[in-house]
Amino acid sequence: MSATAAQAHxxxxxxxxxxxxDKPGNLPATPNLSITLAELTTRTRVSSAGRDExxxxxxxxxxxxxxxxxAALRKKFAVEPLKIESENNFPTGAGLASSASGFAALITAxxxxxxxxxxxxxxxxxxxxxxxxxxxxxxxxxxxLVPPMWRAHQLAPASxxxxxxVVAITNRQTKSVSSTQGMEYSRLTSPYYSAWLRGGPDDFxxxxxxxxxxxxxxxxxxxxxxxxxxxxxxxxxxxxxSYWNPATVACMDAVxxxxxxxxxxFFTIDAGPQLKAVCLPEATSQVAATxxxxxxDEQVIVCGMGDAAGLIEP
Ligand code: 2P0
Numbered sequence: 001m002s003a004t005a006a007q008a009h010x011x012x013x014x015x016x017x018x019x020x021x022d023k024p025g026n027l028p029a030t031p032n033l034s035i036t037l038a039e040l041t042t043r044t045r046v047s048s049a050g051r052d053e054x055x056x057x058x059x060x061x062x063x064x065x066x067x068x069x070x071a072a073l074r075k076k077f078a079v080e081p082l083k084i085e086s087e088n089n090f091p092t093g094a095g096l097a098s099s100a101s102g103f104a105a106l107i108t109a110x111x112x113x114x115x116x117x118x119x120x121x122x123x124x125x126x127x128x129x130x131x132x133x134x135x136x137x138x139x140x141x142x143x144x145l146v147p148p149m150w151r152a153h154q155l156a157p158a159s160x161x162x163x164x165x166v167v168a169i170t171n172r173q174t175k176s177v178s179s180t181q182g183m184e185y186s187r188l189t190s191p192y193y194s195a196w197l198r199g200g201p202d203d204f205x206x207x208x209x210x211x212x213x214x215x216x217x218x219x220x221x222x223x224x225x226x227x228x229x230x231x232x233x234x235x236x237x238x239x240x241x242s243y244w245n246p247a248t249v250a251c252m253d254a255v256x257x258x259x260x261x262x263x264x265x266f267f268t269i270d271a272g273p274q275l276k277a278v279c280l281p282e283a284t285s286q287v288a289a290t291x292x293x294x295x296x297d298e299q300v301i302v303c304g305m306g307d308a309a310g311l312i313e314p
Contacts, residue, residue: 003047004113008104008309010090010097011036011136011143012165012225012268012276015207016230019187019196026129029187030200031146033155033207034136035278037165038306040090042101045314046109049083056086065180069103069130090301091172096274097108099179103127103134104309112311120308140308142211146204150254152170152313161214164284166277168291169299170247179271182234182241189238196233203229216280220259222264223278227268234271243272251275258283258290 019030052070054061066084073079082108084232090096107126118126120138128135128150135150136143141157177185187193205227210218234241248269255267255277264280265287277287284302290301 002113003045003314004109004172005043005045005312005314006105006108006112006309007041007043007312008101008108008137009037009042009306010040010101011133012097012278013133013136013226013270014219014278015200015204015226015270016270017132017145017231018183018233019130020183020191025150026132028132028145029197031144031165031204032133032136033145033204033211034133034143035158035163035165036137036140036143036306036308037303039301039303040088040096040101040167040306042086042098042105043312044084044086044102044105044109046085046106046112046113047083047314049081051081053083054086055084057088065099065130066106069106069126072129073126076111077114077116079110079116082110082113083166083245086142091169091174096167096272097133097137097270099131100133100137101309103130106130106132106139108309108311121151121153123150123309125150128152138309140306144204144208156211161211161216162281163305164279164281164287165303166279166284166287166291167303168247168251168275168295168302169276170251170273170275170295172243177239177241177271182237182271183236184269185239185241186233190233190236192229192233192236195220196229199229216264220264220278223268224266231269241271243269245273247295248273248275251291253288254290254294258287263287 011034015033019029021027124138142155149266206222
């Protein structure tokens with residue numbers, strides 16, 4: 001039986017998405033901006049089947065988000081039942097954006113398999129319905145997800161200002177509160193949520209301008225601020241969302257020390273305890289050595305900037 005396969009990489013937000021609009025379509029409340037990673041990869045194979053089946057890393061899964069995504073797609077297109085086999089070469093559900101690469105690979109594979117005829121922008125829109133950060137993994141380089149259409153687009157290719165991302169894994173366990181649930185707690189309960197909404201467009205504009213001008217230091221400052229604002233929302237939500245562990249904080253301090261010594265690096269942290277140190281290529285070995293001292297050699301992954309989602313041999 002014929003099969004179609006696609007691969008996609010996770011992306012790391014520099015200006016974070018945390019909170020949705022109160023209307024259908026899985027629309028972020030604020031504009032957000034990311035870089036697409038290399039090295040970390042989701043590969044997804046789809047084939048026709050008697051009924052829908054999802055296999056994640058070799059295990060049969062029921063995933064309400066995937067089921068909802070397929071149901072929405074079938075309201076618009078004729079998509080026969082599918083066997084979906086998806087593999088990640090990195091920890092799943094642990095703050096490494098596996099849902100971003102997952103939905104980006106899935107829509108890319110289904111678009112080809114079921115001949116939906118979607119262009120990349122429309123695939124991005126569909127990926128967003130699955131998981132908003134996934135809209136960004138359809139593109140390489142520096143990627144924006146902005147109103148009014150909330151389809152991602154590339155702001156600049158990686159070659160404009162190449163960066164490396166040194167990922168320090170501090171805990172491989174799956175998180176107990178999903179991002180979807182967590183951001184809803186923040187929207188409904190954090191006293192700082194309205195300030196987050198007000199500041200989002202300016203933060204996005206500052207980061208876009210820093211990228212445009214290849215101003216790493218300005219990008220470092222606004223990116224760390226966006227990350228810390230998001231974690232402030234998380235910590236002040238009810239129930240509180242506390243994703244850091246002692247090693248996460250030790251890595252943050254180490255990155256700050258490096259930057260104070262003139263090293264071109266900043267940190268960002270998502271809905272999990274892993275720290276991502278974003279740096280200019282010449283700083284990579286020093287950053288990796290510093291983080292290895294804290295979390296151990298095996299727990300550090302150095303990523304370049306990666307390709308857009310695309311088809312691969314099944
Ligand atoms: C981001 N995160 O911008 C932020 C930073 C996590 C922290 O996008 O509800 O899995 O599926 O749209 O995309 C994670 O949220 O959430 C995320 P849904 P998603 O990368």
